[in-house]
Each structure stands twice: as C-alpha cells, then as structure tokens.
Amino acid sequence: MPAEHRRAFLCAASSPGGGSSHRLWYDEGMDGVVLVLNQNYEPLNVCNLPRAFRLVFGARAEVLEYDHQVIRTPRAEYRAPAVIRLQDLIRRPRPRVKLSRREIFIRDGYTCQYCGRQSSDLTLDHVVPRHRGGGHTWDNLVAACKTCNHRKGGKLLEEARLRLARRPVEPRCDIYSVFTPYLRDEHNESWRTYLFLGH
C-alpha cells in the first residue's frame, strides 16, 4: 500500500477520543501499525501505535499479539501491540460493494445468466424491465450475452421463456482486501491468524 494511501486509511480508521496523558512519548519515533479487532474478533480497522496505546491504557482494548518493538519511556518499557481487540462491540454499517456494471460482471463470473456462456462482450440486463417497474438494483441486474439480451427484450422471464442461472443478490464486501496488503510487511505476520479466522 503506498504511503499516502496508508496515511489516508489511518486517518479514516482512527476516531476521536482517548486520553492525552501519554502523548509526551507517544509521537516520538513510533513506527508500525496495529490491527484492531472488534469485540467479536472481526477485523475492524488498522490504527497507528499511539492510537493503539491509548486504547489499551484506556482499558478500551486488550492486546492479543505483540510485535517486535519495545517502546521505552523514562519510567517504563512497553512492548508494542500488533493486534488488539476492543472491549466493546462496535456496531457499524456493513461495508457495501458499489453497484456498477463491472461489479455485476464480477459477481456473475463474466457468464451470461441465461445461457451460461462466458463472454467478454456482455451486457447488463434488467430482469424485470425498467419500464415494468424493475429497479437498477443488485437483485434485478444480471450479466447477459447480446443474444439473450436481445431475446429477452422488454419481456419478463416467463414471457421470454428464459430462466436465470441463479438468483441475483448483493455480493458481500471483501473487507479482507483492505487488510491483506499489510501482510506484505513481515512485521505484521501475526495478523494472519486473526484475518483468516473462520475462513
């Protein structure tokens, strides 16, 4: 992940709050990122070390894994966390895949949902045609080859005597694509267990 993207992500991931009493030594030369898990162990976001320390010292998170660094202050030494888990469950809206032509094709495996042919020359078909009340939505859009799209025209499935290969639904957002780039850094190796938990 390019540095500027990483920074942007860190900014987006961190939220206001947390004490400021540790700030004296926090921001000096601390390197590294920390995986934040929700209370139910779901990967939530990535934060920087100062933020992670604030969460841990504020008893808002527990440390599950430590990394290689030891942070020294005049009075004490602290092992830097690599993975932390929040004490309270954060409820947040489910991340969603943005509806687009390309995402529909990916969901449908670049395969016509009527005849099953794979093609790089696909069209988008509204299962229930728009002029008959069909929406421009995940559950009403499918990939269709030109032949099938033409055959279907403005008709309903029954009228065109066509059947769908499978019911179109909204795909799940792959939140793991956000975290996996961090695994390229060997310092984050301990994240792996938690990212693929239950996968």
Ligand SMILES: [Zn+2]
């Ligand atoms: Zn077809």
